[in-house]
Amino acid sequence: MASCVRLRSVLPSLMSSVAISQSSEVQPCFGHPWMPGSQHYRAFSTHPILCSSSLGNSSAADKVSVHFVNQDGVKITTAVTEGESLLDVVIKKNLDISGFGACEGTLACSTCHLILDENIYEKLDPMVDEEMDMLDLAYGITKTSRLGCQVCVQKWMDGMTVQVPQEIKDMRNAVGSAGSQ
Amino acid sequence: MNTSRVFVFKQLKSLLRVKCSSAAPSNDLRRLTSTPGSCPKVCVVGGGPAGFYTAQHLLKAHPAVQVDIYERLPIPFGLVRFGVAPDHPEVKNVINTFTQTAQHERCSFHGNVNVGKDVSVQELQQAYHAVVLSYGAEGNRSLGVPGENLSGVYSAKDFVGWYNGLPSNKDLKADLRSETAVILGQGNVALDVARILLSPLDILKKTDITQPALEALAASRVRRVLIVGRRGPLQVACTIKELREMVNLPGTKPEMVTAEFQGIAEALKDLPRPRKRLTELMLKAAQGSCEGGGAEKRWGFRFLRSPVEILPAPDVSRAAGIRLGINRLEGSGEGARAVPTGEVEDVECGLIISSIGYQSLPIDPAVPFDPRKAIIPNRMGRVQEAAGLYCSGWVKRGPTGVIATTMNDSFDTARSLIQDMETGELDISTAKMGSQAVAPLLLKRGVSPVSFSDWEKIDTEEMKRGKAAGKPREKMLDVAEMLKAAHA
Numbered sequence: 001m002a003s004c005v006r007l008r009s010v011l012p013s014l015m016s017s018v019a020i021s022q023s024s025e026v027q028p029c030f031g032h033p034w035m036p037g038s039q040h041y042r043a044f045s046t047h048p049i050l051c052s053s054s055l056g057n058s059s060a061a062d063k064v065s066v067h068f069v070n071q072d073g074v075k076i077t078t079a080v081t082e083g084e085s086l087l088d089v090v091i092k093k094n095l096d097i098s099g100f101g102a103c104e105g106t107l108a109c110s111t112c113h114l115i116l117d118e119n120i121y122e123k124l125d126p127m128v129d130e131e132m133d134m135l136d137l138a139y140g141i142t143k144t145s146r147l148g149c150q151v152c153v154q155k156w157m158d159g160m161t162v163q164v165p166q167e168i169k170d171m172r173n174a175v176g177s178a179g180s181q
Numbered sequence: 182m183n184t185s186r187v188f189v190f191k192q193l194k195s196l197l198r199v200k201c202s203s204a205a206p207s208n209d210l211r212r213l214t215s216t217p218g219s220c221p222k223v224c225v226v227g228g229g230p231a232g233f234y235t236a237q238h239l240l241k242a243h244p245a246v247q248v249d250i251y252e253r254l255p256i257p258f259g260l261v262r263f264g265v266a267p268d269h270p271e272v273k274n275v276i277n278t279f280t281q282t283a284q285h286e287r288c289s290f291h292g293n294v295n296v297g298k299d300v301s302v303q304e305l306q307q308a309y310h311a312v313v314l315s316y317g318a319e320g321n322r323s324l325g326v327p328g329e330n331l332s333g334v335y336s337a338k339d340f341v342g343w344y345n346g347l348p349s350n351k352d353l354k355a356d357l358r359s360e361t362a363v364i365l366g367q368g369n370v371a372l373d374v375a376r377i378l379l380s381p382l383d384i385l386k387k388t389d390i391t392q393p394a395l396e397a398l399a400a401s402r403v404r405r406v407l408i409v410g411r412r413g414p415l416q417v418a419c420t421i422k423e424l425r426e427m428v429n430l431p432g433t434k435p436e437m438v439t440a441e442f443q444g445i446a447e448a449l450k451d452l453p454r455p456r457k458r459l460t461e462l463m464l465k466a467a468q469g470s471c472e473g474g475g476a477e478k479r480w481g482f483r484f485l486r487s488p489v490e491i492l493p494a495p496d497v498s499r500a501a502g503i504r505l506g507i508n509r510l511e512g513s514g515e516g517a518r519a520v521p522t523g524e525v526e527d528v529e530c531g532l533i534i535s536s537i538g539y540q541s542l543p544i545d546p547a548v549p550f551d552p553r554k555a556i557i558p559n560r561m562g563r564v565q566e567a568a569g570l571y572c573s574g575w576v577k578r579g580p581t582g583v584i585a586t587t588m589n590d591s592f593d594t595a596r597s598l599i600q601d602m603e604t605g606e607l608d609i610s611t612a613k614m615g616s617q618a619v620a621p622l623l624l625k626r627g628v629s630p631v632s633f634s635d636w637e638k639i640d641t642e643e644m645k646r647g648k649a650a651g652k653p654r655e656k657m658l659d660v661a662e663m664l665k666a667a668h669a
Contacts, residue, residue: 098238098241098592099234099585099588099589099592102274102275102278102584102585102588103271103272103274103275104271104274104277106271106274107271108269108271108272108274109272109583109584109585110585111585111588129425130422132458133420133421133422133425133458134422136420136421136454136455136458137420137455137583139589
């Protein structure tokens with residue numbers, strides 16, 4: 001049965017950087033596949049949350065249904081393997097969320113910022129400092145915001161909705177509108 | 182309808198190839214009927230994050246647009262390579278997504294082409310339907326004080342460029358003989374410089390910092406770094422991650438002036454969370470300060486100080502100290518203003534790094550430029566009074582923000598461009614030659630562009646040299662060497 005393993009970073013972030021540059025070739029990679037066919041598969045090194053998907057065949061693994069609402073308000077429903085992070089899902093399923101996961105899950109940006117349902121948010125383990133540090137820089141943070149790379153999907157989250165923050169809407173959104181210039 | 186748009190990979194091109202004459206209809210592209218044989222062609226000037234993110238969004242949003250990225254250096258990625266600190270490799274992960282963009286079948290990279298000198302913007306406008314200026318900010322804001330040109334005084338842009346291998350900063354010759362270094366400015370760049378000056382060599386030697394910088398830092402006598410700002414603790418521009426790295430930096434100890442934090446603890450409760458956490462951490466560091474003795478290396482903030490003059494050593498033309506004017510604060514919060522009191526204090530130091538901001542420069546007479554704001558005047562990325570010209574990144578909004586800020590900004594510009602194609606504001610009905618018109622001009626002028634696969638040869642060689650040295654890469658430091666490897 002898959003379990004979501006959380007590792008609190010015990011080293012100061014600077015020492016984490018040492019680990020990254022030291023061991024860029026030899027890294028176990030849990031649940032962070034890059035886009036299929038890409039020539040730039042990267043093995044990721046230290047990050048506080050390691051989501052381990054169940055080993056073995058994915059058809060036997062529990063599937064959790066998650067609804068993503070993207071920056072244009074479009075709802076995308078997808079089946080997620082228990083244990084994957086929300087970033088993993090967006091990348092693997094190539095969901096239409098622009099600019100998601102720029103730092104590839106290494107807590108160096110806030111582009112995987114997602115707004116969760118309150119009842120889901122409250123049941124999650126509290127954020128480590130490093131996540132909050134980056135989340136604090138995100139646009140449009142709410143009381144139920146988390147970074148997608150730090151949230152591992154579990155069975156009890158079945159049917160949840162996660163939302164990408166809506167951008168500042170401006171006149172440009174109406175094609176051909178008079179105010180567009 | 183499939184709401185999930187598919188980004189076109191090389192492998193899928195045979196399934197998803199769209200002929201220019203029959204653009205696939207979709208809700209967004211209903212107005213984009215082009216005449217047979219014409220594909221919209223867009224030129225992006227600048228191969229850094231702004232250029233790449235703009236290209237990425239254009240390629241995704243339009244099934245037939247061809248995007249050509251021109252870059253002055255032989256190599257791509259701009260500040261991701263030359264600005265991000267060597268000990269922040271994870272921030273450079275965006276290079277992977279840029280690489281995918283460059284390898285897209287409708288995208289091509291042309292390095293070693295200096296727009297404004299090798300080819301004019303007007304010539305690019307003749308060859309392309311639209312030109313996007315994404316060339317960033319290569320200049321500095323000057324301090325405007327006497328002694329600024331003394332040896333031992335550097336802009337943070339040049340200092341960072343030096344340890345990151347920017348060819349134009351190769352000959353910087355950083356003078357690290359003085360015990361105290363003063364950094365003017367309290368943003369993330371200032372903290373990066375402080376951290377690199379004081380980091381243990383054991384950490385730095387495993388990064389992609391350049392070999393000359395590593396050697397200079399190994400011989401450095403700098404033991405104390407003061408990070409000086411005009412205003413108070415509640416106005417620092419740095420963010421908590423970088424501050425945390427300083428607080429946790431091995432072999433160092435914070436050294437702050439507790440009097441400068443008067444009233445700050447009381448103000449905490451009214452602050453929004455990001456500022457509150459940052460200030461709490463700063464207070465914690467200030468309270469843990471020891472005055473003198475203790476750890477070998479020390480760093481600290483100094484507040485309410487503005488540079489008035491850089492003081493020369495008596496016998497040579499190098500810096501020996503800095504005269505700082507003392508300020509008081511008027512107002513509070515982000516809008517607080519520093520007002521000089523007339524008092525000054527002198528700090529002995531032989532290394533002064535001014536980290537008060539980058540600045541864009543005009544590139545070509547055909548491109549409007551606002552010298553006061555040092556940006557290209559624009560509305561939502563559309564250059565004012567210049568049809569067919571767009572801009573993204575720092576040259577559009579000013580030199581602040583992280584990569585993700587530039588990403589969103591670039592997507593906004595791309596959306597403006599796409600919208601203009603849809604409405605006809607941007608005329609794409611006539612065929613344009615694109616790079617086929619530019620290539621003969623470059624050839625005639627003796628310019629040999631570097632393609633993306635040429636860059637990959639440079640990349641491979643750098644990584645190979647790095648492996649031998651226990652580093653992710655050993656960067657090439659001059660353009661001639663890069664061109665040699667590119668055309669090998």
